[in-house]
Amino acid sequence: MKIDTDFHSHVSRSSARAMVSEAKEQGLRVLGLSEHVFQMRELRPLLAHMPLEGPEMALVDYIEAVQEAGRALRFDVRLGLEIDFIPDKIEAIRELLQGYPWDFLIGSVHEIDGKLLENEEGWGEAAEAEQAWHRYMELLRQAVCSGFFSVVSHPVRLFVANPHLPATIDEELELLAAEAARRDVALEVNGFDVATYPQVVRRLVRACALQGAPVSVGSDAHYPSSLANSHEASERLLREAGIQRVRIWRGMAPEEYRI
Numbered sequence: 461m462k463i464d465t466d467f468h469s470h471v472s473r474s475s476a477r478a479m480v481s482e483a484k485e486q487g488l489r490v491l492g493l494s495e496h497v498f499q500m501r502e503l504r505p506l507l508a509h510m511p512l513e514g515p516e517m518a519l520v521d522y523i524e525a526v527q528e529a530g531r532a533l534r535f536d537v538r539l540g541l542e543i544d545f546i547p548d549k550i551e552a553i554r555e556l557l558q559g560y561p562w563d564f565l566i567g568s569v570h571e572i573d574g575k576l577l578e579n580e581e582g583w584g585e586a587a588e589a590e591q592a593w594h595r596y597m598e599l600l601r602q603a604v605c606s607g608f609f610s611v612v613s614h615p616v617r618l619f620v621a622n623p624h625l626p627a628t629i630d631e632e633l634e635l636l637a638a639e640a641a642r643r644d645v646a647l648e649v650n651g652f653d654v655a656t657y658p659q660v661v662r663r664l665v666r667a668c669a670l671q672g673a674p675v676s677v678g679s680d681a682h683y684p685s686s687l688a689n690s691h692e693a694s695e696r697l698l699r700e701a702g703i704q705r706v707r708i709w710r711g712m713a714p715e716e717y718r719i
């Protein structure tokens with residue numbers, strides 16, 4: 461069996477209908493839609509610093525659009541959200557998201573102590589840049605331990621703007637994976653990361669295999685044409701590490717299938 465699910469995708473630049481229609485076209489079995497929490501009107505006051513990627517939407521409208529797309533196209537769609545992990549805001553965010561029928565929640569570290577991963581001034585010279593990696597890994601571990609998320613996404617994304625991996629990166633990834641295994645939180649093999657720096661994702665996957673951490677696979681598609689992006693390469697990385705199970709969720713309960 462091959463990877464036939466995608467549990468990280470966005471609707472803001474197209475629509476839930478367009479994404480589901482493409483998933484069906486591509487022969488996927490299940491699609492997890494996970495719009496950014498900062499696109500949601502109720503959350504904007506807390507996350508006003510995050511640039512919008514499309515029109516703001518109310519939570520109920522997002523949820524209705526996702527559910528309607530599944531019904532209309534007779535497709536297995538799961539309702540998710542990609543949530544910024546910001547330590548001093550996470551409780552307020554959690555409160556605003558209670559009581560909705562989420563299937564899965566993605567935790568994402570998009571910023572380190574107020575500085576976005578992709579920022580204009582960069583991460584400085586080696587010593588300073590390596591320090592940022594240590595802090596990044598610490599925040600990822602906190603996200604795993606928060607008890608809020610089904611999965612922590614793109615855990616090597618800092619590499620996009622900071623190539624100064626510390627010498628201890630493999631140990632740090634193993635520490636993260638060990639925590640994820642203990643808490644039964646998945647770590648994500650992310651399509652953008654796989655397409656852009658597969659050699660770093662390989663180290664993440666190896667850490668997950670060594671520590672027995674659950675693994676999810678998501679393209680992070682912002683357009684229908686990017687759905688399942690990098691799935692073949694992701695599958696090769698998983699097989700190479702001996703990982704045979706992919707995690708997905710329904711009603712916040714984990715499910716797994718074999719590849």
Ligand SMILES: [Zn+2]
Pocket residue numbers: 542568570613614
């Ligand atoms: Zn993200």
Ligand SMILES: [Zn+2]
Pocket residue numbers: 468469470542680
């Ligand atoms: Zn995303």
